[in-house]
Amino acid sequence: MTRPSCGIGHPAFDPSLYLVTDPVLCAAGGLAETVAAAIAGGVTMIQYRAKDRDLRSALAEAATLAELAKQAGVPLIVNDRLDIALAVDADGLHVGQFDMPPEIARGLLGADKILGISVSRPAEIETIDPAMVDYVGLGPVFATATKGDAAAPLGLQQFAKLRQRILLPVVAIGGIGHERASAVIQAGADGIAVVSAICGTADPAAAARQLKKSILDARP
């Protein structure tokens, strides 16, 4: 895993296969059941994402996933909401460019939690402070249907180019399934974040297993 050369300590985590939950797609077969199956299949990180969900439901779901992730030894990251991350003592927080600023989030999370940030444009890379952030979600690499407000796809070449300018572990996101996983890893991704490639399948454990194999096989 790429580590910043600046000598700052980061919490340990394996970003290889990162499941981002979608409130509809991942709940069809039961949210906890789907996430548990995905972990059994080899998912190494979970992000609880529930935009527009009411707070009490989001808290309950995040707490369930936090417990499940803890037992599996896999980090649970909460998307966007620092209050939910703190309330369920999640392993970390993932913020977008318009969410809580990383320096404020880091101050409230403490040094031991994982903090990730989404990046989709070259100019946003300049603003990343590796002392505040632990990993970068870079994308969308390809077009995606599971995030309505996603930016234009980068494509593989632009992804590879931008990835080289980031001194932190990079998780590729956006339209990545089994068949594209190898190419994305070869383009420099430390891991792949998926929603539908796991949640949109009939067998989340098998889908995770296949993705994990593609990722591990593609590594140099």
Next chain:
Amino acid sequence: MTRPSCGIGHPAFDPSLYLVTDPVLCAAGGLAETVAAAIAGGVTMIQYRAKDRDLRSALAEAATLAELAKQAGVPLIVNDRLDIALAVDADGLHVGQFDMPPEIARGLLGADKILGISVSRPAEIETIDPAMVDYVGLGPVFATATKGDAAAPLGLQQFAKLRQRILLPVVAIGGIGHERASAVIQAGADGIAVVSAICGTADPAAAARQLKKSILDARP
């Protein structure tokens, strides 16, 4: 000010005249300017309420009001969002029945911050834990136009009856203007929360002064 008899320490605050900001009504003359005028007129507490505002704008506004309130020696309470309250180091948080549960909020805020809860039904009073909460917002006393999801008005008699069952300071809210302030205080309110009675006027300082006088005059 009514204090619980259970011997638990609460942070000191004066709930007499509590301005709750509305993102439209209080921003017409400039949010900070309106709040500053209200404080000059005698407001004793400020609640920053900005449902549906994007996080970065809400953070900026809350930070401005926190600074302003600090200089005036008046507590700034953030409505609903614990993350914003923590981010701007507000003096407290106000939660509704479907927001962050008080026991979780208290754990994350620490003992020194002010925590308030909204109550609008008799059954909700039973759930108040005076060890977790510092004050109760009880209402709507009268019909209100500034909160779309407000419950049915209690009326003055029901307000007085419910107030007696609450062992914490009670702030009356909902449709209370200058002419009704006395009656609400005489019905047992420790303070009055207003939006339009200050923000909906041409002279917020004068409106606050008049309200404050009504409140002080009505006290036994």
